[in-house]
Amino acid sequence: MGKMNMVEAINLALKQEMEKDGDVIVLGEDVGVDGGVFRVTEGLLDAYGEERVIDTPLAESMIAGASVGMAIHGLKPVCEIQFSGFSYISFHQMEAHAARYRARTQGRFGIQMVLRCPYGGGVRALEHHSESREAYYAHTPGLKTVIPSGPRKARALLVSAIRDPDPVIFYEPKAAYRAFREEVPEDEETFPIGESEIVREGKDITFITYGAMLQRTLDAADTLQEEDGVEAEVIDLLTVSPMDDQKFTESVRKTGHVVIVHEAHRSFGPGAEMAARLVEKSFLYLEAPIRRVTGYDVVIPLYQREKDYIPDVKRILHGARETLEF
Amino acid sequence: MPREKIEIPGQIDHLSILDKDGNLDKDLEPALPDDLLLKLYRTMVLGREFDARQLSLQRQGRIGTFPPITGQEAAHLGPAAVLRDSDWLVPSFRETVAELWRGRTIESILLANNGYNEGAEMKPGMNMMPISVPVGSQVIHAVGIAWAMKYRGTDDLAMVFFGDGATSEGDFHEGINMAGVYDAPVIFVCQNNHWAISIPRSKQTRSKTIAQKAIAYGIAGIQVDGNDILATYAAAREAAERARSGGGPTLIECVTYRLRMHTTADDPKRYRTDEEVQGWEKQDPLLRYQKYLKAKGLLSDEEIVSISDAIKADIADAVKRAEERMKEIGDPGDAMSMFNHAYAEMHPYLKEQKDRLAAELKETAKEGDNG
Ligand SMILES: Cc1ncc(C[n+]2csc(CCOP(=O)(O)OP(=O)(O)O)c2C)c(N)n1
Ligand SMILES: [Mg+2]
Numbered sequence A: 001m002g003k004m005n006m007v008e009a010i011n012l013a014l015k016q017e018m019e020k021d022g023d024v025i026v027l028g029e030d031v032g033v034d035g036g037v038f039r040v041t042e043g044l045l046d047a048y049g050e051e052r053v054i055d056t057p058l059a060e061s062m063i064a065g066a067s068v069g070m071a072i073h074g075l076k077p078v079c080e081i082q083f084s085g086f087s088y089i090s091f092h093q094m095e096a097h098a099a100r101y102r103a104r105t106q107g108r109f110g111i112q113m114v115l116r117c118p119y120g121g122g123v124r125a126l127e128h129h130s131e132s133r134e135a136y137y138a139h140t141p142g143l144k145t146v147i148p149s150g151p152r153k154a155r156a157l158l159v160s161a162i163r164d165p166d167p168v169i170f171y172e173p174k175a176a177y178r179a180f181r182e183e184v185p186e187d188e189e190t191f192p193i194g195e196s197e198i199v200r201e202g203k204d205i206t207f208i209t210y211g212a213m214l215q216r217t218l219d220a221a222d223t224l225q226e227e228d229g230v231e232a233e234v235i236d237l238l239t240v241s242p243m244d245d246q247k248f249t250e251s252v253r254k255t256g257h258v259v260i261v262h263e264a265h266r267s268f269g270p271g272a273e274m275a276a277r278l279v280e281k282s283f284l285y286l287e288a289p290i291r292r293v294t295g296y297d298v299v300i301p302l303y304q305r306e307k308d309y310i311p312d313v314k315r316i317l318h319g320a321r322e323t324l325e326f
Numbered sequence B: 001m002p003r004e005k006i007e008i009p010g011q012i013d014h015l016s017i018l019d020k021d022g023n024l025d026k027d028l029e030p031a032l033p034d035d036l037l038l039k040l041y042r043t044m045v046l047g048r049e050f051d052a053r054q055l056s057l058q059r060q061g062r063i064g065t066f067p068p069i070t071g072q073e074a075a076h077l078g079p080a081a082v083l084r085d086s087d088w089l090v091p092s093f094r095e096t097v098a099e100l101w102r103g104r105t106i107e108s109i110l111l112a113n114n115g116y117n118e119g120a121e122m123k124p125g126m127n128m129m130p131i132s133v134p135v136g137s138q139v140i141h142a143v144g145i146a147w148a149m150k151y152r153g154t155d156d157l158a159m160v161f162f163g164d165g166a167t168s169e170g171d172f173h174e175g176i177n178m179a180g181v182y183d184a185p186v187i188f189v190c191q192n193n194h195w196a197i198s199i200p201r202s203k204q205t206r207s208k209t210i211a212q213k214a215i216a217y218g219i220a221g222i223q224v225d226g227n228d229i230l231a232t233y234a235a236a237r238e239a240a241e242r243a244r245s246g247g248g249p250t251l252i253e254c255v256t257y258r259l260r261m262h263t264t265a266d267d268p269k270r271y272r273t274d275e276e277v278q279g280w281e282k283q284d285p286l287l288r289y290q291k292y293l294k295a296k297g298l299l300s301d302e303e304i305v306s307i308s309d310a311i312k313a314d315i316a317d318a319v320k321r322a323e324e325r326m327k328e329i330g331d332p333g334d335a336m337s338m339f340n341h342a343y344a345e346m347h348p349y350l351k352e353q354k355d356r357l358a359a360e361l362k363e364t365a366k367e368g369d370n371g
Helices: A006-020 A044-048 A060-072 A088-098 A134-138 A151-163 A213-228 A246-255 A270-285 A303-309 A313-325 B034-059 B073-080 B096-101 B106-113 B138-151 B170-181 B229-244 B274-281 B285-295 B301-329 B335-339 B348-370
Strands: A024-028 A053-055 A076-080 A114-119 A144-146 A168-173 A197-200 A205-209 A232-236 A239-241 A258-265 A291-295 B013-015 B088-090 B158-163 B186-192 B220-225 B250-255
Touching: A006 A024, A006 A044, A006 A151, A006 A168, A024 A060, A044 A053, A060 A076, A060 A088, A088 A114, A088 A134, A114 A151, A134 A144, A134 A168, A134 A239, A134 A258, A134 A270, A144 A151, A151 A168, A197 A213, A197 A246, A205 A213, A205 A246, A205 A313, A213 A232, A213 A258, A213 A313, A232 A246, A246 A258, A246 A270, A258 A270, A258 A313, A270 A291, A291 A313, A303 B335, A313 B348, B013 B229, B034 B073, B034 B096, B034 B106, B034 B229, B034 B285, B034 B301, B073 B096, B073 B158, B073 B186, B073 B229, B073 B250, B073 B285, B088 B138, B096 B106, B106 B301, B138 B158, B138 B170, B138 B186, B170 B186, B186 B229, B220 B229, B229 B250, B229 B285, B335 B348
Parallel strands: A024 A053, A024 A076, A076 A114, A114 A168, A144 A168, A205 A232, A205 A258, A258 A291, B013 B220, B088 B158, B158 B186, B186 B250, B220 B250
Antiparallel strands: A144 A239, A197 A232
């Protein structure tokens, strides 16, 4: 297929799944004629028509709630919330119903739907366009929360999400949408939801991260190698919830040092869950306190100060050296 | 009689005072003093020129994405102009001219549009909310503000703006319903500019008008030509009298058109035709109003030029001041300030985070000195 950016890769996943399965429906604000404000759904309306690619009225609760209804009747909706900052309007439907129907009906109705939304900083936009609040979803039993870090994984994970029998929140790091290209195979590719991946091997320190933070964490790992002779292992979480703790547990048992990097707020962020699992499962292997390099517990500032809020290579290195020197 | 017609109270008028060519309906002319008429004109020109200036600043990378208002000046200035200082204005994000009318400065708008949190600073005593980005969410705040006004025994009112797209959100319906049930002094102003990004009005609601939704909630409603400032003013004045005298809320639908892109990140060519836009350019609210003022002997061709030149000069000065302020704040700005308003009092763990960032920045600065 050649090299693709994340927008093109997600588009490919949607196209191929729609082609293959007539029950896959795309709905959301501006997803049809406009092809989505980030062009992720470009071309779908022309290919599959208005009954399968729905330009909805401006109402997020309806978008999620209608998706729940479609799923109950056997369709496989992939709905788009234009920005994660507006997904809280649909949160009620996701929490009150999508997440619960399987349990409520003793297994009769699983809600096979995907709620996609761009999240995170980096687009020089107005307020509500830059948050990273995946923890709201991760904290909700019954939902799965997936965050790809690059084009190839985004495509594979979205295919898996569409086929997953449970509701999946698919958070797309908009800073990574067009940041780089990757080889994406034409042939179908999936990646299991609930599995993390070791993307760089090392023996001295473990980084755990996901989404747009992966690239800068890899940069920090390279710098550690060059400047400090430290071999860092980097784990891309990929699914925030249910969290795969096996790979990072094994890694930290080997390295004894760990730094968690995320854009989300610090308190009650995904890093807090990772730290808890590490203490539960690897306490005696830790050679230094767990370090978190995260967003702060404040509303993310408008874009002039965004870069002071979002972890950068310097802050990641700082956290790593602190734990290594402990 | 098992089945009979229910008489539903309420009806919806369409109000137009200056027609599409700027011809006046004498009987409906609101008798406004000359100085007010001219002040409205100048503010409309300011809005139009400021929009053009912001577009060029955006293209030069000197500000970020912003929502242009060209073509909608009359739709939001007319209603806002009936407010007293003690009333409240609750904007969405496409009421720049109303905000300027209420005293928001060009500098603050530029700061906000260039990603500085300082842009939201409000002068104390200015009864206006900052822009609200989540579509429709602000509608309910106006109801709460109005409730407080009633509770305090004033005859003030709250005026809230929103778009045609916003009328699809639950918040719009919840707000208007609550206001109706308790006769809250609110004026709900919908700027129906025909588009919500790429979605046409016809895909927001099957209703013939947005104004008729008032009937469902048992409140007064009216549709006005939103490109006619006399009509938008007159309709709002009537609604204000109703609200102040305990007659409850009104829904005003201003039928207008967004002549430019949704925001500078949008490409309208993907979803609408040039012919449609050109059709609306002919109904320009500013040209219509100029014609009216000229016919009244309040404005000459020379004054049209001199007013516009003076306003452009004012805008240029304001841009200079804003950019000086940006420099003063520094780019990327004092990072520490993001912690300042998280809570009335900073909690200890946040203080820890702030101190840590300060130490890290200091270290980086030192490294910079050495290298
Ligand atoms: C709750 C919410 N959903 C989506 C968006 C993204 N968005 C911003 S403006 C807009 C369209 C708004 O249309 P309308 O209400 O007609 O106002 P207009 O932009 O035309 O002034 C959308 C979808 C948002 N800001 N808030
Ligand atoms: Mg609109």
